[in-house]
Amino acid sequence: MAEKTLVTFARNRIGYVICKNLAKNGIEVTAADSIKFAMSFFSRFVKDKAIYHNQHDNEKKFIDSIIKICLEKGITTIISGHEESYTLSKYQDKLEKAGIKTALPAYTQIKIAHDKNKITAEAEKLKIKTPKTYRFDSIADFKKNFNKIKRYPVVIKLTKTRGGVGFSKAISPEELFNQYQKTVKEFGIKKPKDFPIVQEYIDGYGLGVSMLFNKGKAVASFTHKRIWEYPPEGGFSVERISTHHKKAEAQAKTLLEKLNWHGVAMVEFRVDHKTNEPYFLEINPRFWGSLNQAVVAGVEFPYLLWQVANKKHFKPVFKYRLGVRTRWVAGMIVGLPAYLKSPARWRYLSSFFSVFSRNLYFDDFSFSDPLPFLMEFIKPLLDVFSGKSLREQDFEEVKRSY
Known part of the structure; x- marks a missing residue:
C-alpha cells in the first residue's frame, strides 16, 4: 500500500511540483488548500483533495482541520508547500500526538530566519558579507540619520515579506526619503524592530543555494542563478x-x-558582477518558487524531505546536472508588460519565445498534465471577480504580519 501524504498550499506551482515529485516516487498524494480552485486539485498526479481552514483567519482552527483531514483519510505525513509551514512548526507537538510526521525547523529557528534584521545580524557575526545595511527604529530616527547614506542606489526591504512585496529601489536621497515613509505608512509599521532596512544595491545577479538539513546536518544542496525575475x-x-x-x-x-x-x-545571495563576490540577502525558511529547478536537475527535494520526515536513510545528494534551465511560464507572461518598458526588452523577448531550447523545463506547464496550468490562469480571473488579485492577497498577508 502506498504511503499517504498531505501536500498543503496546492494553489501554486510549488505545491504542484511537490505533488508531482512525490507521486512519481510512489507516494499517494492528497493536495490540500483553503481555496476550492487550487491548480494541483486538477493534476493527474493527485489522488485526493481536501480543504482546510485558512490559517490567517484562525491558527488553531487551521491545525484542527489539518489533523481532522489526516485522521479521516489515513494520512501519516505532511509536506508543506508554503508559509503554512510556520504554523505547522508552531504546533508540531500537537501534530506528533496525532501521529502525523513532518520535517520542519523549530518555530524559534523560523522566526530568526524569516526576520531580515535578525538573520542579517547572524550572517555578520559569521563574517559573511552582506550589503551595507542601515537600520532605523522610527520615522524620526530615519529622518535624523538617513543623510548618512552616501552611496546610491539603495534598496528598501521589509523585515518580513514574501515575493518582493514592499521592495523598492531609490536612486537619490530625495527618492529614499519619500519612498521609505510611504512604505512604513502602507504597511502600518509601528514597532521599532519592524521598521524597514535600507541596503546598498549590489550590481550583479541573484543566486539561490537550496539545502535540506537533517537535525543540523546537510544532506542535499543545489544552486541556481537567476536569469529573469518579476517584478524586474x-x-x-x-x-x-x-x-x-x-x-x-x-x-x-x-x-x-x-x-x-x-x-x-533557500539562502539567497546577490553576486557582484565585477568581483564574483556573494553578498548574503536572506533566508527563505520553506520551499521556494524555483523548486522545480532542483528537481529536474537531479535533486528531488520533496521526496528527500519526505524521507527525512519518515526517518528513511538515503545517500546525501550534492551532485546534479549543470546548465539546466527552468521557467515559470505564467510568471514570464505576467512579467511581459513590465519588461517591454525596460532596457532589457529585446533580450527578454528573445528568451520568452525560446520555448524549445535544449535543457529547458517548465514549472507549471506539461502536455501530459495540462489542467493545472489552465487553472493557474483561471484562478487570477476568479480573484478579479472576488475583488482581490493574488498580488493584493500577498500584500494583505504581509501587512497583517505587522
Whole structure:
C-alpha cells in the first residue's frame, strides 16, 4: 500500500511540483488548500483533495482541520508547500500526538530566519558579507540619520515579506526619503524592530543555494542563478539555470548549521558582477518558487524531505546536472508588460519565445498534465471577480504580519 501524504498550499506551482515529485516516487498524494480552485486539485498526479481552514483567519482552527483531514483519510505525513509551514512548526507537538510526521525547523529557528534584521545580524557575526545595511527604529530616527547614506542606489526591504512585496529601489536621497515613509505608512509599521532596512544595491545577479538539513546536518544542496525575475527590480524568479558557486554554498551551509537547521531552506545571495563576490540577502525558511529547478536537475527535494520526515536513510545528494534551465511560464507572461518598458526588452523577448531550447523545463506547464496550468490562469480571473488579485492577497498577508 502506498504511503499517504498531505501536500498543503496546492494553489501554486510549488505545491504542484511537490505533488508531482512525490507521486512519481510512489507516494499517494492528497493536495490540500483553503481555496476550492487550487491548480494541483486538477493534476493527474493527485489522488485526493481536501480543504482546510485558512490559517490567517484562525491558527488553531487551521491545525484542527489539518489533523481532522489526516485522521479521516489515513494520512501519516505532511509536506508543506508554503508559509503554512510556520504554523505547522508552531504546533508540531500537537501534530506528533496525532501521529502525523513532518520535517520542519523549530518555530524559534523560523522566526530568526524569516526576520531580515535578525538573520542579517547572524550572517555578520559569521563574517559573511552582506550589503551595507542601515537600520532605523522610527520615522524620526530615519529622518535624523538617513543623510548618512552616501552611496546610491539603495534598496528598501521589509523585515518580513514574501515575493518582493514592499521592495523598492531609490536612486537619490530625495527618492529614499519619500519612498521609505510611504512604505512604513502602507504597511502600518509601528514597532521599532519592524521598521524597514535600507541596503546598498549590489550590481550583479541573484543566486539561490537550496539545502535540506537533517537535525543540523546537510544532506542535499543545489544552486541556481537567476536569469529573469518579476517584478524586474526584484521579486519572484521566472527563469533560472543550475550552477555552482563554492563560496556562496559554503556560507549557506555555515549559516544553516549555526541555526541547527532541520528541513528545507533557500539562502539567497546577490553576486557582484565585477568581483564574483556573494553578498548574503536572506533566508527563505520553506520551499521556494524555483523548486522545480532542483528537481529536474537531479535533486528531488520533496521526496528527500519526505524521507527525512519518515526517518528513511538515503545517500546525501550534492551532485546534479549543470546548465539546466527552468521557467515559470505564467510568471514570464505576467512579467511581459513590465519588461517591454525596460532596457532589457529585446533580450527578454528573445528568451520568452525560446520555448524549445535544449535543457529547458517548465514549472507549471506539461502536455501530459495540462489542467493545472489552465487553472493557474483561471484562478487570477476568479480573484478579479472576488475583488482581490493574488498580488493584493500577498500584500494583505504581509501587512497583517505587522
